[in-house]
Amino acid sequence: MTKLKRSFDLIVIGAGSGGLAAAKKAASYGASVAIVEGDLVGGTCVIRGCVPKKLLVCGSSLLESISCAPHYGFEIENLKIKSEVLLANVRKEVGRLNELHENFLNKANVELVKGWGEFENSNCVVIKNRKNGEILNKLYGEKILIAVGGRPKRPRIPGASLGWTSDDMFLLKNFPNEITIVGAGYIACEFSCILKGLGVEVTQLVRGDRLLKGFDLELSSALTEEMQSKGINLKFGENVSSIRGITGSLIIRTSLDKELHSNGLLFATGREPYLEGLKLEQAGVEIIDNKIKVDNKSKTNISNIFAIGDVTNRINLTPVAIDEGRSFADRNYGESNRQVNYELIPYAVFSQPEIASVGMTEEKASQLIGKDNITVYRSIFRPLSKSIPKQGSKCILKLIVDSNSNKVLGCHMIGESASEIIQMASVSLMLGAKKSDFDNTMALHPTIAEEFVTMR
Ligand code: NDP
Secondary structure, three states: OOOOEEEEEEEEEOOOHHHHHHHHHHHHOOOOEEEEEOOOOOHHHHHHOHHHHHHHHHHHOHHHHHHHHHHHOOOOOOOOOOHHHHHHHHHHHHHHHHHHHHHHHHHOOEEEEEOEEEEEEOOEEEEEOOOOOOEEEEEEEEEEEEOOOEEEOOOOOOOHHHOEOHHHHOOOOOOOOEEEEEOOOHHHHHHHHHHHHOOOEEEEEEOOOOOOOOOOHHHHHHHHHHHHHOOOEEEEOOOEEEEEEEOOEEEEEEOOOOEEEEOOEEEOOOEEEOOOOOOHHHOOOOEEOOEEOOOOOOEOOOOOEEEOHHHEOOOOOHHHHHHHHHHHHHHHHOOOOOOOOOOOOOEEEOOOOOEEEEEOOHHHHHHHHOHHHEEEEEEEEOOHHHOOOOOOOOEEEEEEEEOOOOEEEEEEEEOOOHHHHHHHHHHHHHOOOEHHHHHHOOOOOOOOOOHHHHOO
């Protein structure tokens, strides 16, 4: 391959959500931009995260709909789950999205440079083939943006390499019959529900005493009950301490000195920045706690090097990385001085049922302004779609209100369409809505979301 030496206004390292957004926006302002990627274009979200995960949720959640179908007069016989078909179709869709993103880059006039980038100095990135170390390219950038994202973490225990991470789950030909999942966060809860819905026997080991720390306790307790009622074996206060065996037949020793036999184990124990191979030290970029330290303009300690997304010491979510990327481009190549608004970020866990949330939880508000200064409104009901089958999860909707100012501090929900509803509710919280504004909003009937404007 020809070795080229070329200069760009901007080199973006990493073609994930944040990097793609920054590269396209900078190019739209007329900057010459190269984006470096060693893997498929799209990053964690598109290739091995949010998108394929949500597709698996769509497949897996059909089981609940199908179980309701006879109550609506449908006869379904010989129900068979072929997870291998679902997994293959998800991979096909990911392949399509990868091509789509490559085309978007082409249209945006951004040069895609395939290979893995490493810093030679603060203006030069060497592009290598990681398999054989061959230098494929050498690029010079006036500015360099690091957007390499993160990778799943494995605990340091004997036999840890026998376990899977979420990255591996999307590459499996088929799911195992039985799985042990470690963790209580987003990925653990989402995968427990996905796999249970696809007929896998799931044991989830949680080292603490609850699921989804940081989310509203009432909602996470409701999710615990729902997951248990689906047959997910949740074990609290228990962790994995070692694994032995071979792929497909594992023996898991737990912190309570018990042994579990499982066909597979998924570590959903958090993620960390993917700094490996970047040689940041050659550019002098400062790292704190294994994350790149940036200021409120995404600038590192080196004046022409910036970082966005999961590699930084900020909030690790796709829409945040995209906005960090776009606002970086606006500030450096456009005319706006726009900063990212980190307040009131909506969150969703695509468990079954979904949990979604914006603003303060009841616990946080009690801590910050005192239990006596907040009013909690809630509505608990079975949605209309489940009223004939008389089965399936209930919805819980909660509003946390400042009793003195009447301002809505938080809006939380578990149940059908929670993520869609909370996305729209977050607009009203951004506008500083009061409980009286919710009360004065006409209900749209019969919906689930109307309960948010009819709570008294
Ligand atoms: P989370 O940070 O959500 O949860 C990590 C879980 O692993 C916690 O329950 C933690 O326990 C537990 N844990 C950590 N270390 C160990 C250990 N050594 N042994 C046992 N348990 C351990 O991480 P995830 O991996 O689920 O997700 C990573 C990130 O990806 C999320 O924080 C989020 O930013 C993003 N994400 C977002 C999604 C969404 O928006 N829907 C979906 C998936 C991922 P403890 O609570 O006790 O610390």
